[in-house]
Amino acid sequence: MRKRVVYAWAVALICFIVLMIVTPAIPQSQDYHNFADQRTFFGIPNALNVISNFPFLINGLIGLVLCHHGNYFKLSLQGELWGWTCFYVGVAAVGIGSSYYHLKPDDASLVWDRLPMTVAFTSIIAIFIIERIDERKGMISIIPLVLAGVISIVYWRFFDDLRPYALIQFVPCIAIPLMAILLPPMYTHSTYWLWAAGFYLLAKVLEATDDVVYKWTHHIVSGHTLKHLFAAMVPVFLTFMLAKRSVEPERQSLFKVWRISWTKVKEGDSNVESYTYSRVEVEEPQ
Template sequence: MSAKQLYLLSLFASIIIAIAYGPIEQPQSYHNFADNREFLSIPNTLDVMSNIVIVFPGIMGLLLVKERSQKSLLSEDEISIHITLFSGMILTFAGSVWFHLDPNDSTLFWDRLGMSVVIGSCISLLIHDMWDRNIVAKIHIPILVLSILSVVSWTIFDDLRFYFIIKHHPFVLLPILMYFSQSIYDNVSGYIKGLSMFVLATIFEFTDLRIFELTGFISGHTMKHIFAGIGLWFLMVMIRDRELRINEEE
């Protein structure tokens, strides 16, 4: 079975499972975070301030894109993907800060909107690096649109299934591509480290109260932001330090 066949099979399976499972509404209990302490008149201070870890790789990444595009070290497709990826990190920072200042479905939309841009860009980046870099010019914008629509559809239909399929897409795509394909670059460690950090971030998200009770000073959701930011940092560093394989340059 080829990478394309396995990927399409896994995508089809996830869609069938989502249809069979039925609509998934947004639980309002999601907005009740463990740490609601307020410092310096900032509501939910640590959940708000911990987002700073997410914005740093976004800013550093955009500066990197500017430098390398001026030196003609990136293709037009890579410039487009990198700009949306790192801009999405900054949007996620802004959206998450807004959300945690006043947690509700309306502000959560802006939090997830930024994340959808990052997720869509990661999917395009994986396809460019490990699958077919020639097709990315045609599919990058459609992938971004689909990612954004997954968030819009949640607000319209109060159904998270489409969003969950998109959100977890890279977790399925990366192992398949790493098994069947070889990256055009010499370094893929950022993908592995980033994926590991996002898995840990998800665990912390689901153990928000437990972590806060154990530590007494930091919640699982705050840890989620920190580890997600570290994962994005690993991704940015990988992009910064990697080089094309010799056979790809020829």
């Protein structure tokens, strides 16, 4: 098993090196900082983009309190506590770092927007490893994964190349839904992961359509502001999941559950009742 883990990391490292060799660098476009809504309210520049980050801070602080106050989430593994703590610290820090960035958007302040996001992303991957693969491996992976996220930010700032950061951000977007569907869960309410992934996907769409949404809403709210609000729903769903879930007695992946349900539906449709009609003779009155 240990050799397989080493081989897996070696393959991942080789793939990363090859990717860095064969793909061109991705510099940070300065147009990224030119958001649609740049209005000032109450002396706050880019006010709505700043204020819309506060839900991250609130969600992160609530999650931290619930994690450590009497084990409200009923976390059964020590690694889980560390993983979720890192996640909620990252979420709360997004509220501060992203607000700071939007006060004066540039590359230097963008570091403090992206850095806590990488902590949250990488923590989630570690949590999945802990809950669905192996607790020890997941717990050991927390620090390396978080460090990988930090290094991707440092690499971008020194070399103006977003490729490592793009991997850190987008690989979890693919890996988390796949693991949520394919790997047997330790706990119930796994569908909350998919709800969280769906809201994050919507947030990315809104981010890409910042100007379009701003025009559609007649300059009331921009896509980037809505992106913050939709992305802030991710920790909300995960917090609800942690509060409601319990240990899964029968560990079955969502894919297997869906397949069983679909099979039952098909069998139900095929069981058509057959009716037989018998001929009844009626005697005519004489």
